Amino acid sequence: MVKATYGHGTHNDFVLVFDESDELKFSQEQIKRICDRKTGVGSDGFIKIVKKEGSWFMDYSNADGTQAEMCGNGIRVMARYLTDRKHQMSGIYAINTRDGKKFLAVPEQGDISVNMGQVSQIPGEIIVEVNSNKYRGFNINVGNPHAVVFTDDLTLIGDLKSAPIVLPTDQYLDGVNVEFVQFLDNGEIMMRVHERGVGETQSCGTGTCAVAFAASIEKNKKLPSKWIINPPGGQLIVEIDAHSNATLTGPAELVRDIELDKYL
Numbered sequence: 057m058v059k060a061t062y063g064h065g066t067h068n069d070f071v072l073v074f075d076e077s078d079e080l081k082f083s084q085e086q087i088k089r090i091c092d093r094k095t096g097v098g099s100d101g102f103i104k105i106v107k108k109e110g111s112w113f114m115d116y117s118n119a120d121g122t123q124a125e126m127c128g129n130g131i132r133v134m135a136r137y138l139t140d141r142k143h144q145m146s147g148i149y150a151i152n153t154r155d156g157k158k159f160l161a162v163p164e165q166g167d168i169s170v171n172m173g174q175v176s177q178i179p180g181e182i183i184v185e186v187n188s189n190k191y192r193g194f195n196i197n198v199g200n201p202h203a204v205v206f207t208d209d210l211t212l213i214g215d216l217k218s219a220p221i222v223l224p225t226d227q228y229l230d231g232v233n234v235e236f237v238q239f240l241d242n243g244e245i246m247m248r249v250h251e252r253g254v255g256e257t258q259s260c261g262t263g264t265c266a267v268a269f270a271a272s273i274e275k276n277k278k279l280p281s282k283w284i285i286n287p288p289g290g291q292l293i294v295e296i297d298a299h300s301n302a303t304l305t306g307p308a309e310l311v312r313d314i315e316l317d318k319y320l
């Protein structure tokens with residue numbers, strides 16, 4: 057029997073499989089079936105928790121079975137799993153990802169922070185096309201690719217049932233996560249996101265870091281800066297230090313244990 061756990065961070069949700077010795081193999085088709093919202097468990101991503109050369113490793117896949125470099129909500133949910141299930145003491149520890157080693161601050165209970173590393177802007181203008189409208193955007197790298205668009209009214213974006221087109225296409229040969237952002241009167245940010253390999257999701261941790269960095273540029277804010285960001289699924293805090301390193305803080309919850317055999 058293949059055991060798993062379903063959890064989420066601001067309702068960006070994941071199926072996690074603990075496979076310390078990396079014995080289990082999941083094909084792209086199997087991951088798609090597990091993540092399918094109609095016929096599977098239903099989740100935005102799939103995380104295999106592995107230990108490689110003595111270090112935890114997050115083997116992350118999107119709902120369509122493609123692998124991604126990093127997931128800011130996923131890594132925090134993985135840390136909640138490791139600590140709650142007594143595989144790792146609470147405190148500060150590292151998890152490796154395809155984007156390198158990330159340090160987390162993991163209390164026994166409550167919000168989890170992750171140092172996401174350096175966020176950067178790729179120079180050059182990009183254009184995002186959605187529902188026949190075009191917006192200028194920022195090309196931001198958080199280990200994975202993001203296009204960030206600012207708008208005065210998020211409701212005017214329309215539905216995000218299909219992936220926005222981002223031009224020039226050669227900027228994003230492996231696809232892109234797209235964030236639509238509105239500044240609120242109280243200084244907070246509201247956003248929506250279309251995730252590469254998934255579709256519109258309730259939240260995206262790397263996305264909020266891209267948004268925080270782009271917002272600092274847009275508002276001519278000197279670093280360090282701090283942003284409270286509200287994707288549809290909850291609230292996340294992103295702090296960017298003077299060297300452009302982002303720290304992402306927010307809730308991470310385990311919801312239930314499940315078994316996966318019928319989807320394999």
Ligand SMILES: N[C@@H](CCC[C@H](N)C(=O)O)C(=O)O
Nearest residue numbers: 124127128129200260261262
């Ligand atoms: N939800 C994630 C990002 C997951 C990966 C992304 N879809 C990609 O393909 O880059 C997050 O919380 O950062």
